[in-house]
Amino acid sequence: MGNSVYKVIEIVGTSESSWEDATAAAVATAAKTLRDLRVAEVVKQDVTINDDGTVDQYRTRLSVSFKYQDD
Numbered sequence: 001m002g003n004s005v006y007k008v009i010e011i012v013g014t015s016e017s018s019w020e021d022a023t024a025a026a027v028a029t030a031a032k033t034l035r036d037l038r039v040a041e042v043v044k045q046d047v048t049i050n051d052d053g054t055v056d057q058y059r060t061r062l063s064v065s066f067k068y069q070d071d
Contacts, residue, residue, distance in 0.1 A: 005068045006038060014057045019045050022060040036067040 013026025027040055044061040 006065045007068060008063055008065045010043065010061060010063055012059055012061050014059050016057055019058045019060050022058045023062065026060060026062050027064070030064055034064070034066045035069065038065045038067060040064045 011026045011030055013022040013024070013029070015021035015025060023040070023042065027037070031037055041063045042060055043063050046059050048056040048059065050056045
């Protein structure tokens with residue numbers, strides 16, 4: 001087995017219902033264009049707030065790694 005190299009990027013997912021849904025949306029979207037996703041680590045979670053004080057959106061920032069391909 002040879003050595004491997006991974007790239008790490010940050011992505012942000014949003015959801016109107018939960019941080020879990022925001023995370024799932026971010027990973028699902030990244031998986032459409034990035035191959036060989038390996039690990040996603042939650043870096044930060046926050047919410048945006050409406051004028052009336054209610055939560056507008058849940059936001060999850062993820063650090064995602066994927067393996068470089070030797071083509």
